[in-house]
Amino acid sequence: MKKLILKRIAENEDGTFGVLIDGNTPFALTLERNWLDNKPNESCIPAGKYVCKRIISPRFGETFEITNVPGRSHILFHTGNLEDHSKGCILIGEEFGYLNGKVAVLSSRKGFKEFMDRLRGLSSFKIEIEYV
Secondary structure: OOOEEEEEEEEEEEEEEEEEEEOOOEEEEEOOOOOOOOOOOOOOOOEEEEEEEEEEEEOOOOEEOOOOOOOOEEEEEEEOOOOHHOOOEEEEEOEEEOOEEEEEEEEEHHHHHHHHHHHOOOOOOEEEEEEE
16 A cells, blocks of 8 residues: 655644655645644644545545544545644645745645645555654
């Protein structure tokens, strides 16, 4: 089964920032909510190993859901720029920058398309989330 790694590289008042890695190749940037004890809709999920399954989200369309997160459900990868665009999900983009005075992930649609292209034909994959 394919495996991606999400390395969380920084955290500040604007969110938790990371890099998605496929094999030895970093290919996208991420933004999540800060750690708030895994509180639903307000916190990033715990670091760990998870299986992600392809789903059709009523709001975000075709994407992947991170499964078996303790005490949580419906954790998705999707587009967005600011921490406020996430209810505990993982936002994907191509670059870090500023939007409305906050650190953001930019070129989110482009980054999400590359994410989905890398997973074309797969119904699931493994992800390992770790802090640097």
